[in-house]
Amino acid sequence: MSSPPDSQRLHRERLELLRHLDRLTDAPMTVLGFVWLALLVVDLTRGLGLGLQLLSDVIWGLFVLDFLLSFTVAPDKRAYLRSNWLTLLSLLLPALRVLRAVRALRAVRLLRATRSLNLVRLLTSLNRSFRAAGRAVRRRGVGYVALLTLLVGLAGAAGMLAFEDVPAARESGLTDYLSWLWWTAMILVTMGSDYFPKTAEGRFLTWLLALYGFAVFGYITASVASFFVGRDQNASGGDDEDEVTNAALGRELSALRKEIAGLRAELERRNGGGGP
Known part of the structure; x- marks a missing residue:
């Protein structure tokens, strides 16, 4: 048992x-x-x-x-x-x-x-x-995605250089790691390139890079846009707007407290007087 x-x-x-x-x-x-x-x-x-x-x-x-x-x-x-x-x-x-x-x-x-x-x-x-x-990177945010994108770009360029060591690639100017790094970056930002891979491994890796780019690039773009929008709001008086909003909320809260105090006093008066 x-x-x-x-x-x-x-x-x-x-x-x-x-x-x-x-x-x-x-x-x-x-x-x-x-x-x-x-x-x-x-x-x-x-x-x-x-x-x-x-x-x-x-x-x-x-x-x-x-x-x-x-x-x-x-x-x-x-x-x-x-x-x-x-x-x-x-x-x-x-x-x-x-x-x-x-x-x-x-x-x-x-x-x-x-x-x-x-x-x-x-x-x-x-x-x-x-x-x-x-x-x-414990916090899965834009920093984590940026690190993953950097790893994918560096490794993807090395893979393309190893797989696409063919005359067509050399004729297109893709002869070293830096040129393939630029090519991989263009794939990741969904802009593409004039060169299309010739080997099966290169095509499969290109498909994976493009899939990753489509999945992640929109998120990075939105994060960058929200960063600049937030800066513009702060620069145009966002703090002043927050102060005005807080002041209005404070006045409403004070009025609500006064109304509750009045209702409580009315209830105590009625209870003390034996009711209506």
């Missing part, structure tokens, strides 16, 4: 331990999430040297350790995997080491496989960086 209560108590204790573990690793995992995305951008644009590759391997090992520790503590393993499957995928990809093996090969099929793996790496790394941004 005591098994269900013991089981529930153990479940609650493991949940509390998991929350405590998350709070303990919150700050370092946030920093490492941003560093991980920066290393991916460098890898896609220029390639990692020996030192940066070692740093990437160390961070990957720390991520694996954090995931395994949280998975061990989690009371419901299946629910934890369902909630963190993208994180698990991002940790499995570096273990394949496929990219290192095919860099020296120029076969078309292997290059396509490399681009596809790079696309998955990019998306899963962005997911981890989004979580890091959520931990870094």
